[in-house]
Amino acid sequence: MSVKVLQTGLGKIITAIALVVILLVGGLGYFAWYNLFREVPTYYESAEEHFKYGSIGTENAEGIPYWIWLVLPRLFPEYLPGSGGYASLGLTWEEGKETPVGISKKTIGFPRQGITCAVCHSGTYRKKPEDKPVIVPAAPSNKFDSQSYLRFLTASAKDPRFTPDYILNAIAYNYDLSWIETQLYRYLIIPQTKKAILKQEQSYSWMDSRPNWGPGRIDPFNPVKFRTLSLPLDDTIGNSDMMSIWNQKQHQGFALHWDGLETSLTETVNTGAIGDGATRKSIDLPGLQRVEKYITELDPPKYPFEINQSLADKGKSIFDNNCASCHAFGGERTGTVIPINEIGTDRHRLDMWTKEAADAYNEYAEGYEYDFDELRKTDGYVSVSLDGLWLRAPYLHNGSVPYLKDLLEAPENRVSVFYRGYDVYEPEKVGFIAQGEEAKKYGFKYDTTIVGNSNQGHLYGIDLPKLDKSALIEYLKTL
Ligand code: HEC
Ligand code: HEC
Missing domain, CATH: 1.20.5 (Single alpha-helices involved in coiled-coils or other helix-helix interfaces)
Incomplete structure (x- = not known):
């Protein structure tokens, strides 16, 4: 050889x-x-379904493996505020859906859960306690308690029973994982999920030294400052009420967010997704364009109770004389920032956002096809348009005034302690029932003496004669 x-x-x-x-x-x-x-795209034919359930790119970084997410309330009910699983955190399930409104399900290798705009931007109301909740997309959520949701996840992950055996057993009731999937869950997905939730807890530890958000409220920009932009911790409180986002077609040129920190709707939509956990790369731009189109075209919901039209007609002239310059479409100052010294409402939310934060956010997506340029620091709050006002209670940027009737009273005569999160409507005072046994049982105690919760300021219309106030309120129901 x-x-x-x-x-x-x-x-x-x-x-x-x-x-x-x-x-x-x-x-x-x-x-x-x-x-x-492996990413399996999801697609919903209807724009409304897409808004409620379609992915905006949050599943990759902050989504929880769907099967784990599904069984957690069954395994750790003691960390939820009440019975009923995720519903106790204010999430609403529509009949026959796999997830509640505002929760997406997308396969990235394995099914993962994510959040959509609708988790904060869809509301419910009931005319009577025995009614089923009516779901209204693009309304401000009045029930979703995102802080208790975060705390539920961490308490579960910290529990010594959060183990592969315990969780796999529970999943088996819902779904047959194959042998290979089981091994992946046992050795990789469940341990990694635990780690990721505990890491997330650390990045939110600043919450614990500040007042609770409660349902329908969130500190939306401190997470952006401390987590997304890695700015140093400060002691600001940014608690703010969720906003309605319908009817953008009539909002063109308006400053956006309570303090007007944005001027571009497209950037507001895209930063919304980043704020919810999408990354610079995972952000789903086509999906978000659909959302933007949807909220641009969507009309505000009509008041569902009877309206006294002749009283409302009288109210219109009172509105024109006292409110229209700041609140009517076409009003001289509508959609602009009213300086804090003039409006006089609680200033904490305003002071939370800084010039440094705006500059850093404008740099954040440099070089990406979408990019941000329009973030800024302002010195007051926006005179928001009042479309769909009836469903936006409690009122003002911190949700400190439960009823429209109260907003037309001097601050010392506004309710100082009430409960929010109960979705039965109160047509007399215009808002959700915020006092009494039921409100207390289902709601979160909102105390206006707590820092960031002040109900001062916005003194317009408080000296109007009683009859004029009723007429004005009747008119406000028609918006
Ligand atoms: C976790 C809750 C949450 C989620 C999820 C969320 N938002 Fe928001 N959004 C808010 C809050 C709270 C505000 C008011 C914030 C402020 O200015 O303090 C707001 C404000 C807005 C505004 C400004 C409205 C106006 O009239 O000024 C728009 C538009 C908006 N969101 C769109 C979106 C879109 C689109 C998505 C999904 C991509 C989204 N948001 C996801 C909580 C949320
Ligand atoms: C000088 C401008 C100005 C005038 C006049 C004015 N408002 Fe306002 N209004 C504002 C600003 C600014 C805000 C946001 C303040 C905040 O949230 O801290 C606001 C908020 C509101 C809200 C809360 C909206 C929400 O979604 O929570 C209502 C309701 C309201 N105004 C009604 C009225 C009525 C009714 C009148 C007339 C009697 C009136 N306003 C007059 C500037 C004005």
């Missing part, structure tokens, strides 16, 4: 081994990609 033949033989063996190795590595790579990273 010549050396040459031997070499060729060896060469063949080496090539064969190399091929096997390549196939193995490739196969493993494919296996890992398929089971952990």
Whole structure:
């Protein structure tokens, strides 16, 4: 046997081994990609369904594996504020849906849960306690308690029973994982989920030294400052009421957010997704464009009780004289920032946002096709338009005034302690029932003496004669 033949033989063996190795590595790579990273797009024909359930790109970084997410309330009900699973946190399930309104389900290797705009921007109301809640997309959520949701997840992850055996057992009631999936959940997905939730807790630890948000409220921009932009911790309180986002077609040119920190709707939509946990890369731009179109065209909901039209007609002239300059479409100052010294409402939300934060956010997506340029620091609150006002209670940026009737009273005569989160409507005072046994049982105690919760300021219309106030309120119901 010549050396040459031997070499060729060896060469063949080496090539064969190399091929096997390549196939193995490739196969493993494919296996890992398929089971952990493969993205299966979701698509909803209807724009409303897309708004409620469609992915905006939050599943990759902050989504929880769907099957784990589904069984957690059953395994750790003691960390929820009440019975009924996620419904006790103010999430609403529509009949026959896999997830509550505002929760998406998307496969990225394995099914994952994420949040959509509708988790904060959809509301419910009931005319009577025995009614089923009517779901209204793009309304400010009056029930969703995102802080208690975060705390529920961490308390569950910290519980020593948060183990593969305990969780896999529970999943088996809902779904048959294959042998391979079970191994992935046991050795990778469940331990990683626990780690990720505990890490998330650390990045939110600043919450614990500040007043609770309660349902329908959130400190939306401190997480952006401390988590997304890595700015140093400060002691500001940014608690703010969720906003309605319908009817954007009539809002063109308005400053956006309570303090007008944005002027572009597209940027507001995209920063909304980043604020919810989408990353610079995972953000779903086509999905968000659909959302923007939807909220631009969507009309505000009509008041569902009877309106006394002749009284409302009288109220219109009172509105024109006292309110229209700041609140009517076409009003001289509508949609602009009214300086804090003039409006006089609680200033904490305003002071939370800084010039440094605006500059850093404008830099954040430099080089990406979407980019941000329009964030800024202002010195007051926006004179928001009042479309769909009836469903936006409690009122003002911090949700400190439960009823429209109260807003037309001097601050010392406004309710100082009430309950929010109960969705039965109060047509007399215009707002959700915020006092009494039921409100107390289902609601969160809102104390206006707590820092950030002040109900001062906005003194317009408080000196009007009683009859004029009733007429004005009747008119406000028609907006
Ligand atoms: C976790 C809750 C939450 C989620 C999720 C959320 N938002 Fe918001 N959104 C808010 C809050 C709270 C405000 C008011 C914030 C402030 O200015 O303090 C707001 C304000 C807005 C505004 C400004 C409205 C106006 O009239 O000035 C728009 C528009 C908006 N959101 C769109 C979106 C879109 C689109 C999404 C999804 C991509 C989204 N939001 C997701 C809580 C949320
Ligand atoms: C000088 C401008 C100005 C005038 C005049 C004015 N408002 Fe306002 N209004 C504002 C500003 C600014 C805010 C937001 C303040 C905040 O949330 O801290 C606001 C908020 C409101 C809200 C709360 C909206 C929500 O979604 O919670 C209502 C309701 C309201 N105004 C009604 C009226 C009525 C009724 C009148 C007339 C009697 C009136 N306003 C007159 C500037 C004005």
